[in-house]
Amino acid sequence: MRIQVLGSMRAWKDGAELELGPPARRAVLGLLVLAEGETVPSGSLVDALWGERPPRSAVNVLQTHVKHLRRLLEPGRSSRSSSEVLPYVNGGYAVNQAAVTVDLTAFRLLVAEANEAYRNDEWDRAAAGLGEALALWHGRPVADIPLLATHPKVVSLIAKHREVVARHGDAMIAIGAAAEVLPEMAEAAAEQPLDESAQARLIRAYHAAGHRAKAFQTYHEVRDRLVEELGIDPGPELRAAHATLLHDDGSTSTAQPRAVPAVPRQLPAQPSGFTGRTAQLSTLDELAAERPGGAMTIAAISGTAGVGKTALAVHWGHSVSDRFPDGQLYANLRGHTSAGAAAPIEVLAGFLSALDVPAERVPVDVETASAMFRTLTTDRKMLVLLDNAAGPDQVRPLLPAGRGCLVVVTGRDRMTGLVAMHGARQITLDVLSPDDALELLRCVLGPRRVRAEPAAAAEFAKLCAYLPLALRIAAANLSDRPGHGIEDYVAELREGNVLTALEVPGDEQAAVRAAFDLSYAALPHEARRLFRLLSLIPGLDASTEAIAALTGTDPERSLDRLAGAHLVELQTPGRYSFHDLLRRYAAEQAEPDREAALHRLYDWYLNAVDGAARLLYPHMLRLPVPDLDARTPSGVTGPAEAASWLDTERGNLVAAVRSGPRPAAWLIADALRGYFWMSTRRVEWQATAEAGLAAAEEAGEPRARATARLSLADLYFRQSRYREAVRHYTHAHLLARQAGWVEAQAAVLGNLGRDHALRALAIHRETGHRTAEALTLAVLERAGR
The missing domain is CATH 1.10.10.10 (Winged helix-like DNA-binding domain superfamily/Winged helix DNA-binding domain)
Structure with missing residues (x-):
């Protein structure tokens, strides 16, 4: 028995095609096959066939359709025996995949095998496997059943087909066979005229096939389309394809490598001298082993500060990284830092960027970004380490969707909400055992030194409350004093810890403070x-x-x-x-020296951002920056180095705007506006602009308020949220007028449309700002087309 759903709904038995009957009956079979072996409840079938108002006889009609399908697919079956092909299971029906051959099942298997080759850079095998999978595709799923045209299963399969076409195209380009897939690439790009990945892939295919002029033409056409319809410039993938064209003079091979799928490797470095935690490591191993058969798995590691939660998670993550071929994501959620807990949208922006989502496509609201993250991780095997969480509410938007994913959360909170709502396995981390604490001391001090004073070493560990952080710091302090014995240091620890340790035996935080005190006092x-x-x-x-x-x-x-x-x-x-x-x-x-040091640091940040801005976007209107006695970053001599430095320091700069002294906060925010316009990192852009605006409004500084409003307006404009953009542009213009800032008025007017641009042009000519005049003329030319 063979059934086809990738195209028209068809079935064959013993080589002869079967007449499946009227559309509704074909729809029932189509829905059951699309479920891929899962049971479809009768109610769901009724809803799919008749919608919100089914007839009273709907269930009887459904049963009749199933009865006719069973007779057709199993002509020799007795009416009293259960069906082998379409069994009734728990209030619904299913297709027994062991009894039939389904093209969709074969398609899934071929794609899975080819994707494994794709991840391992085995381009020939990937290209062959994906090509074989696509050969099974005869058109839109159940194309002859209009009733199912918008069914979620059908829509999902169409999206999967596009993904497979894209990967097949990448693999064919990589093996030098781009010419063979040009028709498919062109068709995919035509179906998705605003999809930058599809357009960039077509450009690479034309280029690899030797059609360089056609590749250039395609780039310019899609660039104009993006500007005219979405109001955005080409993103990184399109720009990269264009840059490759520009740098290829035709003298070298035009075959281009395929776009490698992102495999992030974000785990921090392996912690040195990790000891103990055998039971916890065993539990994590069990969870990883259980993962393939069920839903996404969560491990919640809880314990007091300094007990080694991060070390355990990172050590284990490195030891099993090969089980997660699609990568490992890491985020410090800052649950108990003075800077405040990380907002989930900030973490999601980082994760989506690591998964190759272009910055301008990253949503700025948590719900949409979380949904995109779940979508991208559905078919992936990934480890996600969420470190130092404040609580379950911070974690929930960051959970992936794939059954092959495992999430490890660390935090001081026991995360009972994750246990109750998401089935997380709770792992409580206590201090080290005495034996493991001694092993840690051996790692830091050396086994010979510990062996020479076993009783003192045991007392040393006890006075540190067997807490890993206290042990490491105290042992590191002692290792810098080779003339001191362990007993000598124990006496110092006893003296520093005697009051609190005797009052609260085993008080871990008292042990930490004692270790800190001694280590700090020993410093020059x-x-x-x-x-x-x-x-x-x-x-x-x-x-x-x-x-x-x-x-x-x-x-x-x-x-x-x-x-x-x-x-x-x-x-x-x-x-x-x-x-x-x-x-x-x-x-x-x-x-x-606290205040003076703080101003030195922020002056340096401001000076560095200002220098980068001068290299990257010298003609953009900005607030004037005072002359500062601060050094600029070494090696930042051109636009490429400036952009790289801004990428590296972005997190610190956003944090500086949020918490820094005035006016440095709003000046840094304003200097970053051009960087965000170019990189389109919308989440960080919004956080920076809003923090800059809050600082400026608190100080009542009209020029700073004007540029902060202008930044928000530019952000909304890039998002095609024109109503909000106009509101902020208008507000910025009003503030610029109040401040008597003519150049800012012109800059705002130039963004508000043709009539306003004409007024801006007059101001630019009056003030002699030639670069701004040229830019405004370009705006007018575009508006007149």
């Missing part, structure tokens, strides 16, 4: 000062150059000392971060 003066000042960093990490601006000195030696004492962590070469408990402890220490 400059290192202690640096440690205190690092608490002023607005984001999660900082570059060496930003830290130099903060301190006003060369911090390299002190940073090395702090890293050696486990008081800061080297994230990547030249970038440092530290634990939120350490940040809080550093902020509590008295620092007379």
Whole structure:
């Protein structure tokens, strides 16, 4: 028995095609086949056939259709025996996939095998497998049944077909066979005239097939279409295809590699000296083993601060990374940091970007972004590590949808909401066992030193409450003092911890403070000062150059000392971060240079952003920046380096606008407007513009308020939300008039339409602003077409 749904609804038995009967009967069979072996309740079949107002006889009619289909598909079956092909299961019907051959099932299997080859860069095998899958496609699913044209299963399959066509095109381009798929690529692009990925793929196919002129023509046509219909410029994928055309003079091979699907590898570095946690690692392994057969799995790791939740999650994530071929996503949710918990939309923006969603396509509202994230992860096998969560409400929008996905959440909260609502497995992390604590000491101090003083080492671990963070910091402090024995350090710990430890035995936070106190006191003066000042960093990490601006000195030696004492962590070469408990402890220490250091840091950020703006968008109207005695980032000598620096520092700059001193906050926000216009990172853009506006309104600064409104207006314009854009443009124009800022008035008018642009042109000519005059003339030319 063979059934086809990819095209017209057809069936064959013993090589002879069957007459399936009237449209409604064909629709019943089509719905059951599209369910791919799952039971379809009778009520769902009735709803699909008759909608909201079925006749009273609907169930009887449905049963009649099923009876006729069974007779047709199983002509020799006794009326008293159960059906092998269309069994009745739990109030509904299903297709027994073991009894029939279905083209949709074969299509799914071929695509899955080809996608595995695609992920492993086996282009020949991927191209062959996807081509074989597409050969099964004879048109729109159940094309001869209009009743099912908009059914979700049909719509989903059409989207899947487009995805397979795209991947097949990529693979064929990669193996140098682009000419063979040009008709399919052209058809796909014609069906999706505003889909940048489809258009970019067609451009690459034309280029790879040697049709360079046609590729250029296609680029210019789609660019004009995007501008005219959506009011946006080409995104990164189209620009990349165009850049490849520009840099290929035709003397080299035109075959282009396919667009590799994003496989993010975001896990932090493997923690050194990880010990113990055997039971918890075993539980995580069990969850990973159970994952393929069921729904998306969640592990919720909870425990006190400093107990090693992140270390456990990251260590385990690295050990099983091969089980998640589609990548690993990581986010620090900042659940207990002074900077405040991360907004889910910010995390989603980062995840979607890592999954190759162009910045301008990332939604700015949580619900839409979350839905897009779930869609993109439906067929993926991914590990998602959500670290330092504030609670379940922060986590829920960040959950993927794929059955092959596993989510690990860490936090001080027990996450009972995730357990109750999402079936999360709860893993409670306590302090280390005495034996594991000693093993950690051996890793830091060396086995010989611990073996020489076993009783003192055991007391050392006990005074640190067996807490990993306290143990690491205290042991690192002792390792810097080779002349001291463990017993000597135990005496110091006892002295610093005696009051709190005796009052509250095993008080982990008292142990942490005692370890902090001793390690901090052992630092040289400059290192202690640096440690205190690092608490002023607005984001999660900082570059060496930003830290130099903060301190006003060369911090390299002190940073090395702090890293050696486990008081800061080297994230990547030249970038440092530290634990939120350490940040809080550093902020509590008295620092007379605090305000001056804060202004030095923000002056440096402002100077650096201003320098990048001059390189990237020199003609864009901006607030004047005062002359600052601050260094610019090394190596930022041209537009490419400026853009790279802004990409790297984006998180810190957004945090600086939100929390920095005035007027640096709104000046940085204004200087970033051009960067956001170019990169179209809408989530960060909105957060920055709104924070800049709030700062300016609090200070009552009309020019700053005008540029903040202009930034929001530009953002809404790029989103095609013209009503909101006009409202902010109008507000910005009013504020610019109140401030007597003629250039800003002209800039706003130029964005409000043809009549306003004519007024802007007159102002530009009157003030002699030639570049702005040329830009406004371009606007008028476009409006006149």
